[in-house]
Amino acid sequence: MLNRREFLRSCAAGIGLAALTPEESLERIISLNSATAGLSPEEVARDEDFWFQVRLAFTEDRNIINLNQGTIQPGLRLVQDAVRRHSEFSGNAGWHSMAILNKEIESCRRRLGNHLGCDPEELAICRGGSEAGQIVLLGLDLKRGDEVITTNQDYPRLISALRQREKREGIVLKMVKLPAPPVPLDQFYNLVVEQVTPRTRAILVCHLTHYTGQMAPVRRLAEFCRSKGIELVVDGAHGFMHFPFKLADLGCDYYTASLHKWTMAPPGNGMVRIPRDRIPKLWPLTPPWTDTPNDVRRFEDVGTRSPANRVAIAEALTFNEGIGIERKAARLRYLKDRWANRLKQYPQVKFYTSLDPAESCGLATFGIQGIDMAKLTEYLLDQHGIVVSHITHPDGLVDGIRIVVNVSLSVKEIDYFADVVEEVIKKGKIA
Ligand SMILES: Cc1ncc(COP(=O)(O)O)c(C=O)c1O
Structure with a gap:
């Protein structure tokens, strides 16, 4: 194994930048881990040598600075190679090979359960965060007049799922109007619980919203819901594998995740934790071939599909484990603070996200008074190769740029983005 000095020497000799095999990328991270042993996550967060090698594990086009890592984070070579390998293997003998790979999914389930801190037999692996949410929201056994509460900052596709139940089955959907910029978490909590009535059956909130990355007071809501027999x-x-936490810290019943975001698994992966006693009570979104009411796999039977991108979740988990979730979160916060601290000194800049570390991590949204944020989004891409996401809210709550960082980014890239935006702020116009 190379230590850091040896690695840098090898770079100088011109071999360090050669394309690395996935195993080499991981080996480099692990060897650096030993070089950084004893350092706190915050110290490692500032160590560009460490993160340089992490960057080498990605296939990203370095002519582009991708600051929109909120929809998908698919650039790990290790993962892409695994998908290719598994696809080729599953082509060997059709169903025979696919059945072999399907068994490996159980190892992913076990490891995912470990990371979330739940019994793997409570985890269904599905096709994304939308499907994970729909499995629960469309599966709950609700009657006409039963109430479900959510917020105006929840994910539109999941709000639509509830709206469909409203139209089709006569449930009542109550929307809490959350402001942006965010209110203190106690106020958030009060705004939700004051909508509760004896007919309330379920509450849906985002761990972190996709509009602003703002966290919800999940623990308090979970305690409240438990005391009232309401499903949370x-x-x-945007929570799972973004920063360290376990299900027990949240205390909620159902937890959904999109695995192609912060876990960096292949596109088309998600999961949902369903408490054991609810497994037989929830209606499967896609009724299985044979129903096994107490088996969480009853929520996974969607028909024939390739196992290749599911079993490659393993490589993404291995990569995250190689870095360590504490160090990953510290790096994401470091990069977020680096641009946000520069921009927040200007009175024209408005943050839609609390920058308190207890309320956000690598995702934050800002606007600039007097600047058209849609045009700024275009300008950043066309003139500077910087990809960002223009975020607006249907109620006009947000009109800003969402920056989502990842461990594949360098401080130079973050600084370049901050330089360009600072110039726009100082001039008071784009270009
Ligand atoms: C808050 C939130 N929930 C759910 C989803 C849906 O996840 P997926 O795209 O994996 O279906 C997203 C995706 O951006 C999201 O941001």
């Missing part, structure tokens, strides 16, 4: 569904599309 937490949309963790």
